[in-house]
Amino acid sequence: MNSERRLHRCCPICEGDEPRPFWSKPSLQIVRCGNCALLYLENIAPQFASGQHYDSSDYHLWPDKLASDYSPVRFERELRIFREFCPGGEVLDVGCSTGAFLFQLQRRFPRTYSVTGVDVANAPLEAVQRARAAHVTVQRAVVAVTQEAIRVCGGRAFLKRYPLERYARDARAAALMRPWTQEIAMQQAWEAALGFDGQPGGAAGA
Numbered sequence: 001m002n003s004e005r006r007l008h009r010c011c012p013i014c015e016g017d018e019p020r021p022f023w024s025k026p027s028l029q030i031v032r033c034g035n036c037a038l039l040y041l042e043n044i045a046p047q048f049a050s051g052q053h054y055d056s057s058d059y060h061l062w063p064d065k066l067a068s069d070y071s072p073v074r075f076e077r078e079l080r081i082f083r084e085f086c087p088g089g090e091v092l093d094v095g096c097s098t099g100a101f102l103f104q105l106q107r108r109f110p111r112t113y114s115v116t117g118v119d120v121a122n123a124p125l126e127a128v129q130r131a132r133a134a135h136v137t138v139q140r141a142v143v144a145v146t147q148e149a150i151r152v153c154g155g156r157a158f159l160k161r162y163p164l165e166r167y168a169r170d171a172r173a174a175a176l177m178r179p180w181t182q183e184i185a186m187q188q189a190w191e192a193a194l195g196f197d198g199q200p201g202g203a204a205g206a
């Protein structure tokens, strides 16, 4: 990107053209709009200006990035800072990428936040839909599998000395666990598919 042609652009909010240097490093120059004070990149590569990059990039789905984003230790610092300003309530994450921040927020503070994420990149949003589908599929399958195991085992399956009755209970309980209970995952999936939360497929609540 460093050697590519760059496009000059005006302020994305007020369309003013009064950029004032704010912060820079060799590949990045951030300016402050002299009219509305928004911080933005004054010169960007054409594919970022047109949105083409976000339609075709699979960067968000690199296995290393996903493993990092969803690591239990990820976002500890960000969550600590966030909690100082927002101890609870509704959260909108603009540019949510894979939604990992919102996932960690709900996982660590259950029932504290109602969250919605939006992003212009299609890949992570499609991945979230696939993850929801996988989640519900597994939640249903484990119930069917344990029921079949009990059928095969017969009456002894309900004796405490065998684990099948515990497996059956745990399998059913898994679908009730937040943040993605079976009902929440399904509702979010059809809301995103029908575009009830913005453009079709354009948002990823969690």
Ligand SMILES: [Zn+2]
Residues within 6 Å of the ligand: 011, 012, 013, 014, 015, 016, 033, 034, 035, 036, 037, 038
């Ligand atoms: Zn402006």
